[in-house]
Amino acid sequence: MASHIVGYPRMGPKRELKFALESFWDKKSSAEDLQKVAADLRSAIWKQMADAGIKYIPSNTFSYYDQVLDATSMLGAVPPRYGWNGGEIGFDTYFSMARGNASVPAMEMTKWFDTNYHFIVPELGPDVNFSYASHKAVDEYKEAKSLGVDTVPVLVGPVSYLLLSKPAKGVEKTFSLLSLLPKILPIYKEVISELKAAGASWIQFDEPTLVLDLDSHQLQAFTAAYADLESALSGLNVLIETYFADLTTEAYKTLVGLKGVTAYGLDLVRGTQTIDLVKAGFPEGKYLFAGVVDGRNIWANDLASSLSTLQQLEAIVGKDKLVVSTSCSLLHTAVDLVNETKLDDEIKSWLAFAAQKVVEVNALAKALAGQKDEAFFAANAAAQASRKSSPRVTNEAVQKAAAALKGSDHRRATNVSARLDAQQKKLNLPVLPTTTIGSFPQTLELRRVRREFKANKISEEDYVKAIKEEIKKVVDLQEELDIDVLVHGEPERNDMVEYFGEQLSGFAFTVNGWVQSYGSRCVKPPIIYGDVSRPKPMTVFWSSTAQSMTQRPMKGMLTGPVTILNWSFVRNDQPRFETCYQIALAIKDEVEDLEKAGINVIQIDEAALREGLPLRKSEHAFYLKWAVHSFRITNCGVQDTTQIHTHMCYSNFNDIIHSIIDMDADVITIENSRSDEKLLSVFREGVKYGAGIGPGVYDIHSPRIPSTEEIADRIDKMLAVLETNILWVNPDCGLKTRKYAEVKPALNNMVAAAKLLRTQLASAK
Numbered sequence: 001m002a003s004h005i006v007g008y009p010r011m012g013p014k015r016e017l018k019f020a021l022e023s024f025w026d027k028k029s030s031a032e033d034l035q036k037v038a039a040d041l042r043s044a045i046w047k048q049m050a051d052a053g054i055k056y057i058p059s060n061t062f063s064y065y066d067q068v069l070d071a072t073s074m075l076g077a078v079p080p081r082y083g084w085n086g087g088e089i090g091f092d093t094y095f096s097m098a099r100g101n102a103s104v105p106a107m108e109m110t111k112w113f114d115t116n117y118h119f120i121v122p123e124l125g126p127d128v129n130f131s132y133a134s135h136k137a138v139d140e141y142k143e144a145k146s147l148g149v150d151t152v153p154v155l156v157g158p159v160s161y162l163l164l165s166k167p168a169k170g171v172e173k174t175f176s177l178l179s180l181l182p183k184i185l186p187i188y189k190e191v192i193s194e195l196k197a198a199g200a201s202w203i204q205f206d207e208p209t210l211v212l213d214l215d216s217h218q219l220q221a222f223t224a225a226y227a228d229l230e231s232a233l234s235g236l237n238v239l240i241e242t243y244f245a246d247l248t249t250e251a252y253k254t255l256v257g258l259k260g261v262t263a264y265g266l267d268l269v270r271g272t273q274t275i276d277l278v279k280a281g282f283p284e285g286k287y288l289f290a291g292v293v294d295g296r297n298i299w300a301n302d303l304a305s306s307l308s309t310l311q312q313l314e315a316i317v318g319k320d321k322l323v324v325s326t327s328c329s330l331l332h333t334a335v336d337l338v339n340e341t342k343l344d345d346e347i348k349s350w351l352a353f354a355a356q357k358v359v360e361v362n363a364l365a366k367a368l369a370g371q372k373d374e375a376f377f378a379a380n381a382a383a384q385a386s387r388k389s390s391p392r393v394t395n396e397a398v399q400k401a402a403a404a405l406k407g408s409d410h411r412r413a414t415n416v417s418a419r420l421d422a423q424q425k426k427l428n429l430p431v432l433p434t435t436t437i438g439s440f441p442q443t444l445e446l447r448r449v450r451r452e453f454k455a456n457k458i459s460e461e462d463y464v465k466a467i468k469e470e471i472k473k474v475v476d477l478q479e480e481l482d483i484d485v486l487v488h489g490e491p492e493r494n495d496m497v498e499y500f501g502e503q504l505s506g507f508a509f510t511v512n513g514w515v516q517s518y519g520s521r522c523v524k525p526p527i528i529y530g531d532v533s534r535p536k537p538m539t540v541f542w543s544s545t546a547q548s549m550t551q552r553p554m555k556g557m558l559t560g561p562v563t564i565l566n567w568s569f570v571r572n573d574q575p576r577f578e579t580c581y582q583i584a585l586a587i588k589d590e591v592e593d594l595e596k597a598g599i600n601v602i603q604i605d606e607a608a609l610r611e612g613l614p615l616r617k618s619e620h621a622f623y624l625k626w627a628v629h630s631f632r633i634t635n636c637g638v639q640d641t642t643q644i645h646t647h648m649c650y651s652n653f654n655d656i657i658h659s660i661i662d663m664d665a666d667v668i669t670i671e672n673s674r675s676d677e678k679l680l681s682v683f684r685e686g687v688k689y690g691a692g693i694g695p696g697v698y699d700i701h702s703p704r705i706p707s708t709e710e711i712a713d714r715i716d717k718m719l720a721v722l723e724t725n726i727l728w729v730n731p732d733c734g735l736k737t738r739k740y741a742e743v744k745p746a747l748n749n750m751v752a753a754a755k756l757l758r759t760q761l762a763s764a765k
Contacts, residue, residue, distance in 0.1 A: 001319070001322065001323075001324065001365040001366065001368040001369035002055040002056060002323045002324070002365060003053065003054045003055055003056070003323065003324045003325070003361045003362045003364075003365040004054065004055065004056035004152075004265075004289050004323050004324070004325040004326075004361070005049060005054055005056070005057065005058055005325070005326055005330065005358060005361065006058065006061075006204075006206075006241055006243065006265065006291070006295060006325060006326045006327075006328055006329045006330070007058055007061035007154065007295075007328075007329025007330060007331050008045050008049070008058065008061060008329070008330050008331070008354060009330055009331050009333070009334075009335045009354050009515070009516065010041065010061075010062050010063055010331065010516060011335070011514060011516050011522055012041045012044075012335070013335045013336050013339055013512060014339070014512060015512075015514050015522055016037055016040075016041060017037060017038065017041060017064075017520070018514075018520040018521075018522055019520075020033065020034050020037035020038070021034065021064065021519065021520040022520050024091075025095070025099075025520075031091055034064075034091075038062065038064065039143070041062070042059075042062050042140065042143065042144070043147055045062070046059070046144050046147060046149040046151065047147070047149070048355065048358065049149075049358055050148075050149050052358045052359055052362050053362040053365075053366070054358060054361065054362060055323075056152050056202065056239075056289075056323065056325075057144075057149060057150075057151045057152065058151060058152050058153075058154045058204065059137075059140045059141050059143075059144045059151035059152065059153050059154065060136060060137040060140045060141070060153050060154045060155065061154050061329060061331070062140065064091075064094065064095075065094070065095070065098045065120065065518070065519050066098075066112075066117075066118065066119045066120055066518065066519075067119070067154075067156055067206075068112075068119040068120060068121075068122065068156060068161070068164060069094070069097060069098055069119065069120040070134065070136060070156075071122075071155070071156040071161050072097070072120070072122045073089040073093075073094055073133060073134035073136070074132070074133065074134045074136065074137065074155075074187065074191065075130045075131075075132075075133070075161075075184055075187050076089070076129070076130055076131035076132065076133030076134075076187075077122055077123075077124060077128055077130060078093060078097065078133075079097070079107065079123050079168060081104045082096050082097060082104060086131065086133070087133070088133060088134065088135065089133045089134050097120060098120055098519060099519070099701070099702055099703065100699070100702035100703070100704045101703075101704065102703075102704060103704075104704075105699060105702055105704060106120075106699065106701065106702045106704075107120045107121060107122075107123060108120070108121040108123075108166070109121065109518060109701065111610070111611050113208060113244050113615060114244065114611060114612060114613060114614065114615055115244075115296070115332055115611070116332075116515070116517055116523065116525075116566065116567055116608065116611060117331065117332060117516065117517060117518070118517060118518035119164070119518075121164070121165065121166050122161065122164070122165035122166070123165070123166060123167075123168035123169070124162070124165045124166070124167065124168055124171075124177055124180060125167055125168040125170070125171035125175060126171070126175065126179075126180075128168075128180070128183070130180075130183050130184055130186075130187055131187070132187045132190045132191070135194070137153050137154075137155060137191055137195065138153075138191065138194045138195055138198055140153070141153045141195060141198055141200055142198050145198070145199060150199075150201070151200075152200075152202040152203065152204050152239065153195050153200055153202075153203055153204065154204040154205075154206060154241075155188070155191065155203070155204070155205055155206070156205075156206050157205035157206055157207035157225075157240070158181060158184055158185060158188055158205075158225050158229075159178070159181070159207060159209065159218075159221050159222050159225050160206065160207045160208055160209040160210075161184070162177045162178050162180055162181065162184070162221075163177065163178070163209040163212075163218065164209065165177050178217070178218065178221045181221060181224065181225055181228075182228075185225060185228050185229060188229060188232075189229065189232040192229070192232045192233060192236070193232065195236075196235060196236060200236065201236065201237060202236065202237040202238075202239060202262075203233070203236050203237070203238055203239070204239040204240075204241055204265075205238070205239070205240050205241065206241045206243075207222065207240050207241065207242060207255075208241075208242055208243050208244055208328075210222070210240075210242045210247060210251045210254070210255060211242055211243070211244055211245035211246065211247055211251070211267075211271070211615055212245075212615055212616075213248070213615075213616060213617050214248075214250075214251060216250075219250060219251060219254045222254050222255070222258060223254060223257065223258065223259075226240075226258040226259050226260055226261060227258075227259045227260075229260060230259040230260035231260075233260045234260070237262040237263065237287075238260055238261045238262050238263070239261075239262065239263040239264070239265055239287070239289060240255060240258060240261050240263070240264055240265065241265035241289070242255065242264075242265060242266060242267065242271075243265070243267040243270075243271075243291065243295070243327060243328035243329075244267060244270055244271075244328060244615060245267065245270055245271055245614070245615045245616060246270075246271040246272070246273045246274045246616075247266070247271065247274050247277060249277065252274070252277045256281075256282070256283050256286070261286075262286065262287055263286060263287030263288070263289055263323070264286065264287070264288060264289065265289035265291060265325060266278070266288065266289070266290065266291055267291045267327040267328055268290055268291050268292050268309065268327065269291060269292065269293075269294045269295075269296075269327035270296070270327065271291075271327075275309070275312075275313070278313060278316060278317070279312075279316060282316055282317050285321070286317070286321065287317075287321045287322075287323055288313060288317045288321060288322055288323065289323045289325040290309075290310060290313055290322060290323065290324060290325055291325045291326055291327035291328065292306040292309055292310060292324065292325070292327070292364065293306070293324075293325070293326045293327065293357050293360050293361050293364070294326075294327050294333075294357075295326040295327045295328040295329055295330050295331075295332055295333060295357070296327065296328060296332045296333065297333065297569055297570070297572060298333055298334060298351050298352065298353055298513070298527060298569045299350060299351065299352065299569075299571075299572055300349075300350055300351055300352040300356070300360070300380060300383055300384070301352060301357070301360045301364075301380070302380075302384055303360065303363065303364060303367075303376075303377050303380045303381070304377065304380075304381060304384075306364055307364060307367050307368065310322065310324060310364060310368050311368070314368065322368070323365075324361050324362075324364045324365040324368065325361065326357060326361060330354040330357055330358075331515075331516060332515065333353055333354050333357065333515065333569075334353040334354065334510060334512070334513035334514065334515055334525075335353055335354050335355065335512070335513075335514070336353050336354065336355040336356075336512075337351055337352065337353045337355065337356050338355065339511065339512040340510050340511055340512065340513065341511060342509075342510075342511050343508060343509075343510065346386060346390065346392075347508050347527070347529060349379075349382075349383040349386060350383055350386070350387045350529070351527070353513070363376050363377070387529075387573070388573070390530075392529075392530055393529060393530040393531070393571075393573075394530065394531055395505070395506070395530065395531035395533060397533075398506075398531040398532065398533045398582055398585075399531060401582075401585055402578060402581045402582050402585065405581055405585075405633065409629065409632065410629065410632045410633045410636040411632060411636060411664060412632075412635070412636055412638070412640075412664060414640050416664060416666060416690055416691045417690055418640065419640045419643075419666055420666060420691070420692065420726075422640040422641045423600075423640070423641055423642075423643045423666060425641075426600060426641045427485075427553050427600065427601070427643065429484055429485070429553075430484060430758060431724055431725065431758055431761060432715065432724070432727055432728070432729050432754045432757055432758055432761075433484040433485060433728055433729070433754075434482075434483045434484045434485070434728075434729045434730065434750065434751050434754050435483060435484060435485040435486075435487070435555070435669070435694070435728060435729075435730050436478075436483065436487050436730060436731060436734075436735060436747070437487075437603075437647050437669055437730060437731060437732075437733050437734045437735070438487050438489075438490055438496075438555070438557045438603065438605070438647070438734045439487075439489060439490040439493070439496075439734035439735055439736035440474045440477075440487070440489035440490070440491070440735050440736065440743065441735060441736060441737075441738055441739055441740050441743055442491075442494075442736045442737075443740075446466075446470055446491050447494075449463060449466045449467070450463075450492070450494060467491050467492050467542070468545060470489065470491035471488045471489060471491060471542070471545060471546050471549065472549055474487070474488060474489035474491070475488070475489075475546060475549045475550050475554075477744070478552075479550060479552065481744075481747050481748055481751050482751050482755075483552075483747065483751060484552065484553075485552065485553045485554075485555060485601055486546070486550055486552050486553065486554050486555065487546075487554070487555050487557060488542060488543065488545075488546035488554065488555075488557070490557060490734075490736070492542055495523060495524060496559045496563075496605065496607075496734075497523070497525065497526060497559055497563065497564050497567040497568060498523075498524055498525075498526055499538075499559075500538060500558070500559050500564060500587075501526030501528075501564065501568065502526070503534070503535070503536075503538040504532050504533065504534055504535075504538075504583070504586055505530070505531070505532060505533045505534075505535060506528055506529065506530035506531050506532040506533070506582075507526045507527065507528055507529070507532070507568075508526065508527040508529055509524075509526055509527070510524060510527070513525065513527075518701075521737065523567065525567055525568050525569050526568045526569070527568065527569045528565075528568050528569065528570050528571050528579060529571055530571070531582055532579065532582040532583050532586055533582070533585075533586055534586035534587075534589050534590060537590060537593045538590055539556060539557065539558065539590060539594065540556075540590075540593050540594055540597050543555075543556040543557070543594055543597065543599050544597045544598070544599070547598060547599060553600055553601045554599065554601070555599075555601045555602065555603045555645065556591075556594040556599040556601070556602040556603065557603050557605075558587055558590060558591065558594075558602065558603065558604045558605065558634075559587075559604070559605050560587065560604045560605055560606040560609070560630075560631055560634065560646065561580050561581075561583035561584040561586075561587055561630045561631065561633075561634060562580060562606050562608060562609045562612060562627045562630055562631060563605055563606050563607050563608040563609065564583050564587075565579060565580045565583060565612070566608035566609075566611050566612040567608050577626040577627075577630075580626060580627070580630045581626070581630060581633070583630070584630040584631070584633040584634050585633065587604065587634040588633055588634045588635070588636075588637065591604070591634055591635050591637075591638060591644075592637055592638065595638050595639065595642050599642075600641065600642055600643060601642075601643045601645060602635070602638075602642060602643070602644055602645070603644075603645035603646065603647060604631065604634055604635065604644065604645070604646050604665075605646060605647045606631055606646050606647070606648055606663070607647060607648055607649045607733075609627055609628075609631070609648060609656075610648060610656055612627065613656065620656075624656060624659040627659075628659050628662050628663050631646070631663050631665075632663065632664060635665075643666045643667060644665050644666045644667075645665060645666065645667040645668070645669065645692075646663060646665040646667075646668050646669075647668070647669045647670070647733075648660070648668065648669075648670045648671065649670070649671040649696075649732065649733045654681065654682045657682050657687055657689075658687075661687075661689060661691070664691075665691060666691055666692055667691060667692030667693065667694065667728060668691065668692070668693050668694070669693075669694035669695075669696070669728065669730050670693070670694065670695055670696065671695075671696050671732045671733060672695035672696045672697075672732065673695075673696045673697060673698050673699045673714065673732050680695065680717060680718060680721050680722075683721035683722055689722070689726070690726065691726065692726050692727075692728055693722060693726055693727065693728065694727070694728030694729065694730040695718055696730060696731055696732030696733065697711045697714045697715060697729055697730065697731065697732075697750060697753070698710075698711060698714075698731055698732065698746060698750065699732050700731045700732050700733045700734070700735055700737070700738055700746075701732075701733070701737065703738070703739075703742055705742055705745050705746045705749070706746060706749060706750075707749060708749040708752045708753045708756065709753075711729075711749055711750050711753035712753040712756050712757060714753075715727070715729060715753055715754065715757050716757070719757070724761060729750060729751075729753070729754040730750075731746070731747075731750065
């Protein structure tokens with residue numbers, strides 16, 4: 001019985017790629033140095049899978065930034081502003097598209113389906129001259145082969161590539177991206193031809209958009225694309241991989257009817273109903289790559305349950321046609337549990353990271369073939385039973401409090417316009433008030449202080465002194481820049497979710513459980529294993545300390561319950577909304593303590609609210625109801641004069657704008673600049689928004705410093721669709737990933753632009 005892995009984490013067990021990328025970007029190392037680190041990581045990954053007994057090992061799932069940008073490079077679809085003149089795309093052009101450069105901004109970045117991973121959105125139009133401009137897929141196949149590993153090269157499928165793209169600036173929004181299929185398929189044929197010549201026997205096309213709500217025209221594009229590729233693919237085994245949700249009946253029919261396709265990869269973890277489609281009919285002689293091991297969470301697989309599922313499928317598709325696989329790429333989980341030295345043995349026994357999931361896949365394949373490792377299965381069964389019965393998982397008081405939430409919608413008593421009036425009397429802010437989103441640059445010295453405190457190398461007294469000095473520096477800088485509503489810069493926090501999780505019960509933490517978010521940015525999601533509560537205040541000391549340093553309003557900075565949920569590895573033994581309500585009650589306690597401590601502006605970030613939106617429209621309403629309700633729970637008890645902010649970033653918000661309004665925040669700051677001000681189109685189309693709103697005026701994920709004129713132009717566009725008295729001026733997101741040399745001039749230009757517009761508005765009266 002064969003085994004398969006859809007994809008594998010790229011960063012390395014100790015984030016080796018992250019540090020190599022950042023060293024290269026900072027011009028501290030060469031392209032050759034970066035390429036060597038990458039080659040060593042790829043070699044280790046392939047060897048690990050081969051040693052574990054995996055038959056179908058993927059290649060070309062490694063990326064220096066993201067796999068969609070790799071596909072854009074392969075197709076030569078470089079926007080003209082990057083000055084690429086043809087030939088093989090090098091690092092300069094590649095990273096300029098991803099990060100921008102001194103003269104031009106980056107391409108748009110957005111969330112990869114409903115994950116916390118991001119991709120660079122292709123910008124396409126009728127005039128794009130596609131050409132075969134990156135041979136990465138073939139090069140990596142040959143590289144693996146030279147190491148004695150025969151791999152399955154993985155390409156982003158042509159239809160998903162187009163469906164995930166957007167019309168370039170200046171191209172009509174109604175332009176049919178699928179009309180470009182005849183232009184990109186010849187390049188796919190070139191890649192296929194080279195892979196065949198190099199000796200590939202299998203090829204994997206990732207077509208995850210098949211799980212979305214697609215119309216008949218979009219489904220027909222899959223049929224047309226693979227019919228066109230059929231002759232080029234002749235002689236190859238072709239796997240079409242789908243993941244993240246169930247297939248609709250129509251999508252399943254389309255998938256199994258594709259010409260020239262040998263195998264179908266299905267996510268049977270999040271796509272539980274897809275099994276019914278397989279049972280109702282599976283094409284004879286085809287392979288089913290059954291994704292029974294969860295690629296998006298860190299819980300050990302219930303091997304007995306998975307084996308039962310596989311045995312049912314084996315009876316349908318045939319013994320030699322069933323391949324055990326992961327539900328999706330393991331990119332979305334941590335790398336290796338072996339590196340976790342501080343997790344206690346009980347919790348550790350409940351977990352499986354990417355390396356352990358590879359072993360699980362192979363153990364299931366061997367069990368299906370009659371070579372069951374009884375000891376391995378027995379240990380797994382014992383861990384499953386331990387997790388179900390452990391007293392540390394359940395807190396009856398928390399469950400009772402969460403159950404009592406039913407029956408109220410937890411809205412503030414006064415409407416938002418009356419609250420804004422009361423807040424303005426108290427805060428006395430100018431028109432177009434300026435603020436930032438929360439974090440300031442995390443310097444090497446600051447990271448050293450936090451690291452040494454965690455390792456007990458410095459005293460708590462020395463740690464507090466160092467953090468207070470950092471806060472004072474950030475407060476003084478903001479006053480010098482003349483920003484209106486200040487932040488303390490979050491110097492005590494390495495990560496916005498991890499920081500809160502460390503102080504809430506029901507959470508566990510890893511040392512090296514890093515997961516790639518985009519580029520070199522990694523996050524270390526906490527593990528929610530039990531009921532959640534707040535034993536004591538979490539941020540009140542630092543916020544009060546910061547407020548004591550200034551007469552200006554100081555924002556209390558919290559992460560919202562939905563974002564904590566969506567950016568954690570969440571327990572899978574109860575519905576997600578129940579866990580979210582528990583977190584909401586914990587954050588509510590913190591909000592009310594901040595208010596008592598004299599903090600008049602409190603920001604509750606819900607950066608990931610949109611990210612958790614189910615991929616199916618039929619499931620949107622239920623998710624949005626409990627997600628928005630969870631946010632309202634956090635602040636329903638504050639006074640009218642306490643201003644509640646929230647922040648959202650890097651997603652398409654237009655389709656949930658009414659739910660955002662229903663959150664009933666006083667002010668929302670929201671990513672806008674990198675997505676070509678897509679957000680503003682909602683207001684142009686007549687959506688009325690009465691609360692405060694700060695669409696981001698510049699992209700913080702690029703080192704580029706915007707000019708005062710550029711920012712003023714952005715604010716002008718906002719004023720064309722939003723009332724002057726509700727508009728705020730702020731960056732897109734937090735500033736922790738930037739350097740002070742970039743932050744100071746950018747914020748200086750932002751404040752100057754706000755003042756310029758204030759002067760113009762005053763003289764126009």
